[in-house]
Amino acid sequence: MSSVxxxxESAWLLPADGxxxxxxLREGMRRYPTxxxxxAxxxxxxxxxxxxxxxxxxxGWKVVGFDAGPFWDPDKDWVSDEAGxxxxxxxxxxxxxxxxPVPLGSNNSGRGVGGSMVHFAGYAPRFHPSDLRTYSLDGVGADWPLEYADLEPYYEQIEAELPVAGEPWPWGKPHSYPHRPHPVGGNGEVFQRGAEAIGLRTAVGPVAIANGRFGHRNHCIYRGFCLQGCKVNAKASPLITHIPDALEHGAEIRADSMVTRVVVDEHTGRAxxxxxxxxxxxxxxxxxxVIVAGYSIETPRLLLNSASRRFPxxxxxxxxxVGRYLMVQGAPQTAGRMEQEVRMYKAPPPEVSTEEYYETDPTRPYKRGYSIQTVSPLPITWSEHLTAQGYWGAELxxxxxDYVHWASLGALCELLPQAGNRVTLDEQKDRHGLPVANFSYSMCDNDRHLLKAAQSTMEDVLHGAGAGETVTIQRFAHLVGGARMATSEREGVVDADCRSFAVENLYLTDGSVLPTQGSANPALTIMAVAARAADRLTGAA
Amino acid sequence: MSTPLPYPRFPGFDVMSQAGHWDEVTRQLVEDRLEPDGGASFFSRLERRAAGALVDRLTGQDGGQLVPVLQMLEDRLASGSTDGWHHQRLPQDAEVWRRTVLHLDADAQAIHGADFADCTADQQDGLLEGIRTQGDEPWHGLWAPGIWNLWMRYVCSAFYSHPRAWEEIGFPGPAFPRGYKNTGLDRREPFEVAQAHPEQEGDPHP
Known part of the structure; x- marks a missing residue:
């Protein structure tokens, strides 16, 4: 493989002056007339x-990228502040x-160039090989029209481009990371200590935060505001990992431009x-x-809003x-009160993980599993943990x-894809007069089993670390599915190369094509699937 | 100023004293929060009395105000800034706020013969706790758990965005470009303040 x-060259196209x-680069961006x-x-x-x-x-393709939101300048547009x-x-x-019902917005939906990765925590784990064969292995979910081996080279490419830091990874298909693991803060230390006490294996990472200088990107300063957009340029998002190189090679970005319709010729059937x-x-x-990558809510919404005579x-x-099999991960977070000060706001929220319970355990009453990671809610988010316990007013x-004493863990549970969990068009209209998305979500019994098991493990870890009281908030994280890939048009919207079955020159290359979600944060896999689709589209693979 | 805490837990902690170490954009944002211009208003005068009493009770601010939650809330509602979703069983956020504060007055009149703002703190708390524990039953035709969630989301995101609230919980606020150098258990930066009697009698943590 060529060097990163x-x-x-994105990381080297950023300014070297801090x-x-x-x-x-942006001002000199190539512009195409309409x-x-x-x-594409x-x-x-x-x-x-x-x-x-x-x-x-x-x-060498002449490409224009659209985003409904701004072309961010982290220096001016982002702040080191939660509400801001x-x-x-x-x-x-x-x-x-x-x-x-699954709250959207801050939880899982980005806007602007860089997308949700601008505010993702930074965890960048791979899926396990089993995630692509859950139906064959466990009789649940769906099999992908791809195998892990198809994705593996793209995982390696993207891990080097973000880049990802972490310890050698013992789970799934074991692999290592291009950057060494970061030092951990108080919250990570609590997780490691508690896990050791109960005999649970953990590993530091994998986080899409360069450890050391990478190109002209700066070293992480461990300030804890990963979810607020990294002003340091240390945490990866496409704004700094892929867009600069795209511009350098002639791509145009049209920001603040909301695509309202994909137009298909009624006679030729082509977009x-x-x-x-x-x-x-x-x-x-x-x-x-035409390539649609609006993520699991807006991609289905755009397709549904693009009805025509041929596609009523x-x-x-x-x-x-379209819109079905939309998934979120069950993401309960359990916090424990330590006698020591943890001050979990210091150091990045993503530090330490375990995937020890990721795979189906035949001795358990449920299929599939969950992962556990450190999370470090800032004050407004921490208040949600406490209001979820019913506290308010003076008691709250x-x-x-007591904030400085609490350590916090989060689980990602593999909730199963279900046809009824879907996006439809609502009666309500947005400011462009277009129907907004209505996202309906309901869990199944297997899902509820997983949430319970994950909470119980997190409580064990925290008590193992010496925590007294624990509190848990039930929540969801991430979005994938909604226009899944499959082997036929009766099972999915796109094929393994992300090409739609219905329109031969229409591609979907975002999280909406994933047929299952594993217990892994999806960003790396979304990028790997897109990188593979690009190779297939251009005849490079 | 009254406070729900028996004593300041982080005595002398002054978040703004570190503002010189923050990047300019963030510093401006937080300083503006300390002196809101008070231009925007969302509620009518009638609604505002009940809304003010409501958000004060929800954030434990009676007597004196640490954080001008009502004004921050009105600014936000007037600007139409939502969280990017609303529950199908409820109208949109702004309408829920308007209707619920009027319903509070109606309940207060019916039960205590006074506007919500004129009820005693105990009476106000009783009315609010009733809504919180209402369960799935509608309250004045609105889905009660959704109302409670919406109220708490809006007031907490205002209250805990304020430096005075950060000082109460030991959080030093913005951290760019300085970052931290002393991470780990029981380790503080020079600008972080030790707790007063954290584990002794009178500990605010019950």
């Missing part, structure tokens, strides 16, 4: 979209429903471009290939699959004043 810099943004048919348009500049843009631009980072999230209206709104004015950008129920929705204030 030879295939993706500032965050290469303004000259009268010109470009080789990419809708969404997050994990999947930015990876596609960089790969295609490198191969609210703008990083997709705060446009959406409706949630079902028996176990011909996208309609979008910028500054309140509608435009049409023609393209030979929504684009690619002949078999009523007293409990909050």
């Amino acid at each position: 810099r030879e295939r993706n 500032s965050s943004t290469n303004h000259a 009268s010109q048919t470009v080789d 348009v990419v809708v969404g500049c997050g994990a999947g979209g930015a990876t596609m843009l960089q790969r295609l631009a490198r191969r 980072s609210h703008q990083l999230f997709w705060n446009e209206p959406r409706v949630i429903s079902g028996a176990d 011909v471009g996208v309609e979008y709104v910028h500054d309140g004015v509608g435009h049409f950008q023609p393209a030979d290939v 129920d929504g684009l690619c929705n002949d078999f009523d699959l 204030r007293r409990r909050m004043s």
Whole structure:
């Protein structure tokens, strides 16, 4: 494999003077007129979209990337402050429903170039080989039309490009990471100590935070604001890992541009471009290939909003699959009170993981499993942990004043894909007059078993570390699925190469194509799937 | 100023004394929070009395105010800034706020013969606890657990964004570009303050 810099120069295209943004690169960005048919348009500049843009631009494609949100300048636009980072999230209206409704926004939805990875914690684990065969192995979920070996080279590529730091990884298919593990703070120490006490194996990482200088990116300063956008440029997001190289190779980014419709020619059946709104004015950008990477809520919504005579129920929705099998991970967080001061806000929230309970254990009454990682809620988020216990008013204030003593762990439980968990169009309209997404979610029995088991393990770890009281908040994390890949159009929306079954030049290259989710944070896998799709699309693999 | 804490847990802790170490954009943001301009208003005068009493009770602020939660809340509601979702069983956030404060007044009148703001703290707490523990039953036609969640989300994100609240819990606030050098258990930065009697009688943690 070529060196990172030879295939993706992003980190070296950032300024070397400590500032965050290469303004000259952005100002000199190539611009295509809307009268010109470009080789491809990419809708969404997050994990999947930015990876596609960089790969295609490198191969000489004329590409334009659209994002509904801003082209961030971390120096000016981001703050080292929890409430002040609210703008990083997709705060446009959406409706949630079902028996176990999933809050969106800050929890799982990004907006702006870089996407949700701008505010993801930074965990970048791989999926396990079993995640791609859950139906064959366990009779639940679905098998992918891909094998782990198909993804493995792309995992290696992306891990080097982010880059990922961590100890040699003993779980799934064992592998190592390009950067050494980071030192851990108080919260990580509690996890390690508690796990050791109960005989549970942990490992430091894997985090998409360079350990040491990487290109012109700075070393992590362990300030704990990973979820607020990394002003340091230490934590990876496509804004700094893939977009600079894409620009250098002729890609254009149209930020603040909301794509409202994918247009398909009624006669040829091919996608011909996208309609979008910028500054309140509608435009049409023609393209030979249309790639949608709006993530699990907005990708299905865009397809459903792109209905036509040929596709009366929504684009690619002949078999009523668009929006279905949308997944979130069960993500209960359990905190324990230590006698010592933990001050968990110091050091990055992502520090230490275990995947010891990731695989199906035949002695348990449920299939699949969960992982456990450190999390370090800042004050506003910590208040949610306590209000979830029913505390409010003076009692809440007293409990909050104990913040420095608490250590916090989070689980990711592999909740199963279900057809009824889906995005549909709501009656409510957004400011463009388009129906907003309604996301309905309900858990099954297997899901509830997993949540219980994960909570119990976290309590054991924390008590093992010497914690007294523990508190748990039930929550969800991440989104994948909603337009899954499969071997046939009756089972999925796209094939293994992310090409839609219904429209031969329409691709979906984001988390929505994942058929299962494992117990791993999805960012790395979304990028790996997109990098593979780019190779397939350009004939490089 | 009254406080729910028997004594300051981090005596002398002054978050703003470190503002010179923060990046300019963040410093401006936090300083603006200390002196909100008070321009935007969302509630009518009638609604505002009940809303003010409500958010004070929810954040344990009676008597004197540590954080101007009502003003922060009104600014936010007036700007239409939501969390990017609302539950299908509830109207949109702004409408829920408007309706619920009026319903509080109606309940207070019906039960105590006074506006919510004129009830005693105990009466107010009783009304609020009733809504919190209402279960899945609607309250004035609105889904009670969703109301409680929405109220607490909005007031806590305002209250715990404020340096005075950070001082109460020992959190030093922004950390860029300085970062931390003393991570790990029982380790403090020079600008972090030790607790007063954290494990002794009178510990605010019950």
